[in-house]
Amino acid sequence: MIATVMFYALLPLSRLIGRLSELWHKAPSVYVNGKEVWDGGGALPGPQQMGLQWHSTGSPNTGPDPDPTETESPQGTLEIGCMEASVSDGGDEEENLSARLEETHDRDPVVNGFPKAELQGHAQAHASSGSQCLAAGAGDEDHKADVAPGAVCAALVQTGCPVFDLAALLADSERVQTAVEPVGWHFPTGLGLAQMSYCPYVQFPDLSYYPALQDQDSIEVMWRVWEDLSETHADAAAAFDFSIMSYNILAPDLLEGNPDLYTHCPEDVLLWDVRLQAILTELQIWQPDILCLQEVQEDHFLEQMYPVLTDMGYTCIYKRRTGNKTDGCAVCYSSERFTQLSVNLLEFRRPDCELLDRDNVGIVLLLQPMAGQMEALRPICVANTHLLFNPRRGDVKLAQLAIVFAEIDIMVQKCRSEGRRCEVILCGDFNSLPSSPLWTFITTGQLYYHGLPTWMVSGQTDLSYKVHHTRLFAPLWPSSLDISDRCQYRSEPQAAASGIFPVDNRQYSHDVMLQLRYCPAACVRPADLELIPGVTDKTPDPEDMDMFSRRFGHTLHHTLSLTSAYSEIRPDTQSAAVTTLNSDGAAMVDYIFYSTRRSGSAGDQEGAGGLQMLGRLSLLSEADLWSLRGLPNETFPSDHLSLLVKLQLT
Numbered sequence: 001m002i003a004t005v006m007f008y009a010l011l012p013l014s015r016l017i018g019r020l021s022e023l024w025h026k027a028p029s030v031y032v033n034g035k036e037v038w039d040g041g042g043a044l045p046g047p048q049q050m051g052l053q054w055h056s057t058g059s060p061n062t063g064p065d066p067d068p069t070e071t072e073s074p075q076g077t078l079e080i081g082c083m084e085a086s087v088s089d090g091g092d093e094e095e096n097l098s099a100r101l102e103e104t105h106d107r108d109p110v111v112n113g114f115p116k117a118e119l120q121g122h123a124q125a126h127a128s129s130g131s132q133c134l135a136a137g138a139g140d141e142d143h144k145a146d147v148a149p150g151a152v153c154a155a156l157v158q159t160g161c162p163v164f165d166l167a168a169l170l171a172d173s174e175r176v177q178t179a180v181e182p183v184g185w186h187f188p189t190g191l192g193l194a195q196m197s198y199c200p201y202v203q204f205p206d207l208s209y210y211p212a213l214q215d216q217d218s219i220e221v222m223w224r225v226w227e228d229l230s231e232t233h234a235d236a237a238a239a240f241d242f243s244i245m246s247y248n249i250l251a252p253d254l255l256e257g258n259p260d261l262y263t264h265c266p267e268d269v270l271l272w273d274v275r276l277q278a279i280l281t282e283l284q285i286w287q288p289d290i291l292c293l294q295e296v297q298e299d300h301f302l303e304q305m306y307p308v309l310t311d312m313g314y315t316c317i318y319k320r321r322t323g324n325k326t327d328g329c330a331v332c333y334s335s336e337r338f339t340q341l342s343v344n345l346l347e348f349r350r351p352d353c354e355l356l357d358r359d360n361v362g363i364v365l366l367l368q369p370m371a372g373q374m375e376a377l378r379p380i381c382v383a384n385t386h387l388l389f390n391p392r393r394g395d396v397k398l399a400q401l402a403i404v405f406a407e408i409d410i411m412v413q414k415c416r417s418e419g420r421r422c423e424v425i426l427c428g429d430f431n432s433l434p435s436s437p438l439w440t441f442i443t444t445g446q447l448y449y450h451g452l453p454t455w456m457v458s459g460q461t462d463l464s465y466k467v468h469h470t471r472l473f474a475p476l477w478p479s480s481l482d483i484s485d486r487c488q489y490r491s492e493p494q495a496a497a498s499g500i501f502p503v504d505n506r507q508y509s510h511d512v513m514l515q516l517r518y519c520p521a522a523c524v525r526p527a528d529l530e531l532i533p534g535v536t537d538k539t540p541d542p543e544d545m546d547m548f549s550r551r552f553g554h555t556l557h558h559t560l561s562l563t564s565a566y567s568e569i570r571p572d573t574q575s576a577a578v579t580t581l582n583s584d585g586a587a588m589v590d591y592i593f594y595s596t597r598r599s600g601s602a603g604d605q606e607g608a609g610g611l612q613m614l615g616r617l618s619l620l621s622e623a624d625l626w627s628l629r630g631l632p633n634e635t636f637p638s639d640h641l642s643l644l645v646k647l648q649l650t
Contacts (some may be wrong), residue, residue, distance in 0.1 A: 084210035245288035248640035251327035278637035394457020405487035450554035
């Protein structure tokens with residue numbers, strides 16, 4: 001009895017204390033349009049709107065200001081309101097929620113900028129899942145439960161309600177921002193990368209991690225920089241400046257015959273019509289005075305390239321490879337700046353020589369610069385070739401190169417017979433790496449080849465793992481080739497045909513006599529030689545004899561003083577420079593060699609002259625080319641880069 005009385009007496013008191021504690025720990029309020037609509041405890045005080053509003057700082061705010069204690073972002077003020085949704089005792093959840101919405105829409109046909117029909121559709125779609133949004137309410141036991149306002153908000157977010165369109169919010173925030181400089185991709189353009197082009201991002205309707213360029217006029221990006229190497233000259237007015245380009249343009253037949261080398265390329269960049277336009281555009285931009293081309297397909301050259309080059313003022317010389325090959329080499333020169341003195345078309349295949357059984361060709365021509373009122377300048381011998389690719393056959397490459405040097409020597413000797421010096425420029429695809437024996441032979445003028453493995457000549461591959469190697473031994477090529485180890489024709493008929501030496505075999509030029517200085521016959525003392533003290537009694541030193549035997553017995557020579565216009569290391573980044581790239585890799589195999597000032601006394605004509613490099617078009621590294629999706633690509637239409645050098649003849 002006492003317990004029952006205490007229960008009924010303390011029950012109202014406990015309920016009163018609970019209500020007071022709820023009022024004491026009141027949750028933070030939420031404001032809608034500047035009015036407090038919910039204190040965070042239990043149900044909402046009345047039917048309210050629900051929405052997510054973003055007020056930009058640049059636009060006027062039509063509603064009352066929120067609580068000044070609210071924090072504001074730099075872009076605007078965020079206000080959140082939740083619509084009342086409660087479930088009465090034993091009432092239907094769907095009907096109750098719909099009734100609340102209708103009551104709210106009748107008061108305000110547009111809720112936070114959105115039509116009431118749209119909000120009502122979203123609310124009815126989620127009314128059936130009201131059981132998931134129920135939360136325990138604080139009140140007496142007569143109330144079952146109140147719908148948590150956060151649950152209704154979450155349900156509307158999951159359905160993609162336009163009230164929670166983040167893309168619209170972000171787009172609105174971007175309009176508020178004012179960029180100091182153009183935003184988007186930026187590219188260095190123009191000669192020397194002196195200009196900067198900006199291309200803004202595309203504003204996609206949905207969020208994207210990958211911004212792209214907008215559709216607008218195409219931007220021409222110059223990925224290669226012109227390197228100015230000119231210096232101050234005392235007599236610059238009397239100099240003759242000219243440019244020369246060497247370019248392997250990748251013949252379409254070779255591309256189709258080796259599809260495995262271009263698996264990384266899209267099909268559209270491999271189309272010949274697309275590549276042809278890019279090649280001609282590049283030639284029109286740079287307009288070199290002398291143009292040396294390799295892998296030029298004959299039909300395309302005659303029908304498509306030759307008419308354009310002729311209109312540009314070029315005189316063209318073409319030589320197709322022998323056999324059933326469809327490509328070859330071409331040399332084009334400006335008719336306004338040069339006149340042709342002589343030309344020789346080379347075929348490296350020799351029926352009487354088993355070593356030379358390949359169809360490679362070359363062109364050697366002698367050009368005379370035209371400088372107006374200036375006195376006659378020295379002629380320039382220009383040679384263009386494409387040596388054998390096979391990395392294992394270094395012996396064939398050396399024999400082909402020896403033929404080129406022998407033909408260049410004919411041009412040089414012809415000029416000397418007329419009392420003039422001749423400058424030399426050697427261009428082409430040599431299929432040899434820098435610092436390889438073949439490259440060293442060109443730049444130093446000698447190569448000791450005895451016992452050298454043939455695969456090591458070009459440096460393209462490493463076959464050191466093999467047990468047996470094909471090696472180079474003397475004689476390097478058969479006597480039927482009629483070329484000496486000094487890369488000059490031996491017999492008089494070859495020289496006499498070019499007008500260098502007199503046909504009379506009893507007369508010899510000074511250069512021919514100099515070739516006999518260290519031959520074995522010159523080191524043997526004739527038995528009837530008259531003794532002249534200090535002259536004929538002087539005998540060679542045995543150590544010098546051994547040096548001459550080692551140096552000249554199994555050594556190739558040429559008398560040209562050639563220097564490579566390009567270095568294997570890029571001076572700006574100290575990375576390896578490459579001229580070609582395909583699916584097998586990248587390397588430097590294309591070169592422009594030019595003659596420099598020869599060593600000699602100040603008054604010696606042999607030590608005068610030479611060409612000086614004024615500038616060049618820089619090369620790229622393998623990483624740079626792969627960032628452009630390799631070669632060929634939209635910017636560079638061949639699997640080789642063009643080489644462009646500006647030289648000066650004084």
